[in-house]
Amino acid sequence: MITLHHLENSRSQRFLWLLEELGVDYEIKHYKRDAKTSLAPPELLKVHPLGKSPVITDGDITVAESGAIVEYLLGKYDNGRLLPAEGTAERRAYTYWLHYAEGTIMPLMIISLILTRIESAPMPFFIKPIAKGITGKVRANYLGPNMKRNLDFIEATLSKSEWFCGDRMTGADIMMSFPLEAAAMRAGLKDNYPHAAALLKRIHALPAYKTALEKGGPYALLGG
């Protein structure tokens, strides 16, 4: 039996969806974020030394890191639906987007979240303009241009095909759903990136995605 160690309002949500797509038996172990810090509770450290979510256990096997979990689950339980055949252009695209999701776009989302946290943190009034000056420079010189270039790239990809790897959904779309959801909160996705917004809408309409939401309980991303 697979156990998904599921932290509320987190990247782990996409694994509820993936497990539903695969139709395998699984159970969910729920973890709550710390109310003040939003960090994961220490119980997750008993599952994996980094104490993050997602992490799954499958019998005596523990797998952490989203991309590795997708690879593990599709390698073991997919019937050729979500994992493109080896040696194909679709498989190369799948591998690319699988790594891109956590390796390139998510770090930008995290930087954005951290900057927002700094800007809204309680601090003496005379420090605030200094803090905002620094975060503003990071936004203008690094985050803004990089975010735009990446979202433009995603939009250009999705203007050529309905899904990230072509005409059908793959595990790469499940990986990319989380950064798209994060982008939808921050970047005015619907107005500026209609193809990306349309993909997100298609994803949200999928029966397995809806079941995942029902089973996982309330889901809201941390803003910023």
Ligand SMILES: N[C@@H](CCC(=O)N[C@@H](CS)C(=O)NCC(=O)O)C(=O)O
């Ligand atoms: N690259 C890792 C990131 C894992 C990660 O940072 N997860 C977040 C949830 S979105 C987490 O556990 N945050 C709580 C914490 O850092 O304490 C993955 O994709 O699995």
